[in-house]
C-alpha cells in the first residue's frame with residue numbers, strides 16, 4: 001500500500017527509499033513514515049467534504065503521533081490539530097502551526113495548560129466538565145479575552161470495531177452526559193458566560209471503527225438534542241464535531257472503509273437529520289488520528305538471537321519491543337511484518353517475534369510467516385505509525401528510536417534517536433550530608 005514496494009534488490013522501499021539503507025544510515029529500531037500516504041489519507045477526508053460543498057475542519061489527532069515535523073506537515077496539508085496536553089500544544093506552537101486551528105481536548109486540563117492555550121491564542125476548547133468551565137473563565141478574565149468552545153457530550157453510543165453498544169447513559173470519564181440533563185446545564189451555564197462562546201458540540205464514539213452506523217446513530221441522537229436545546233435554551237449548534245476513530249488495516253481481516261466513505265456517510269446522515277428536524281446543516285468537524293498516520297508508519301528492527309523449541313515454536317528476537325510499540329502487550333494488538341532485506345523470498349515457516357525487554361509479555365507478533373530468518377536480517381513491522389512513537393517509553397532504560405520521514409526518494413531525520421546521555425540527563429546524585437561524614 002502507499003509507496004511501499006519491493007525493489008530490484010528484493011528490498012522493501014518506502015517513499016522511494018530503500019529501507020535497508022535507512023537502517024544502515026539511522027540505526028535500528030527506527031520508525032519510517034511514508035509521507036505521501038499521510039497526504040493521501042488527509043486529502044481523502046478533505047476531498048469528501050469539499051465535493052459535498054460542506055464547511056468543515058479535519059483536525060489531526062496529535063496523540064496518534066506528534067512531533068514538530070508532523071505538525072508542520074499537518075499545517076501544510078491544511079489540517080486543523082487536536083491536542084490534549086501542554087506538551088502537544090507546545091509542539092504545535094514550535095512548528096508554527098496556526099493556533100486558531102488548534103482544538104484543546106482533555107478531561108483534566110490544568111490551570112497552567114489552560115492559561116498557556118489562551119496565551120497562545122488557541123482556536124477552540126473542547127470543554128469536558130464543569131470544573132473546566134470555571135478554570136477557563138478565570139483565565140480568560142485574567143487575560144482580558146474570551147475563547148471559543150465546543151462541549152463534549154457522551155451520546156451513549158460506544159463503537160468497538162464491529163459492535164455498537166447503545167446505552168442511555170454512558171459510563172465514561174469524558175464529557176457531559178446527555179440524558180441526565182448535564183449537557184443542558186452546561187449549555188445554560190455557558191450561555192451566561194462573558195468569556196466563553198459556545199459554538200457547538202463534540203462526541204467521540206471509539207477507535208478503530210470499520211463501519212459508519214455508529215456515527216449515524218450518534219448523529220441521530222445529537223439532532224434529537226439539538227431540537228430540545230433549540231426549544232428550551234434557544235441554543236443552535238453551529239458546529240458538530242463527530243470525533244475520530246476511523247479504522248485502518250493492521251492485519252488480514254481488518255476491513256476499514258476509505259476516508260472518503262466515512263465522511264460521505266457522515267455528511268449524508270447529518271443532512272438527513274437536518275431535514276428531519278428542520279435544523280440548519282452545521283459545520284462538520286472530525287478528528288482522525290490513526291487513519292492519517294497509522295498505516296504510513298513502519299518500524300525497522302534488527303534480528304538478533306533466535307530460539308527454537310522443537311515442535312512448539314520458533315522465536316526470533318529484535319532490538320526493540322514494548323518500549324517502541326506497547327500495543328501488543330497492552331491491547332493484544334496484532335501486526336504483520338516481512339523481512340525488509342529479503343522481500344522477494346517466500347515464507348517457509350512461522351516465527352514469533354519477541355522484543356528485547358525483560359518481560360515474557362513483550363511479544364510483538366505471534367506466528368509470523370517468514371523465510372528462514374537469519375541474525376541481522378531486517379524485520380519491518382507495518383502500521384506502527386499511530387500510538388507507536390507517541391506511546392514509546394524508556395522501560396529497561398532503552399533509548400527511544402529515531403523517526404524518519406521518507407518521500408520522493410529522500411529520507412529526512414525528523415526526531416533523532418535518544419542516546420544514553422539523554423537517558424541520564426534528568427538523573428541527579430544522591431549524596432546526603434550524613435552519608436558523607438561516615
Ligand code: LLP
Pocket residue numbers: 061064082105204206207208243244245246287288289290291327386387
Ligand atoms: N478524538 C478523540 C476525542 C479521541 O479520544 C481520540 C482517540 C481521537 C480523536 C483519535 O482517534 P483515532 O482516530 O486515532 O482512532 N492508544 C490507543 C488509542 C487511544 C485512542 C484515544 N482517543 C491505541 O493504541 O489503539
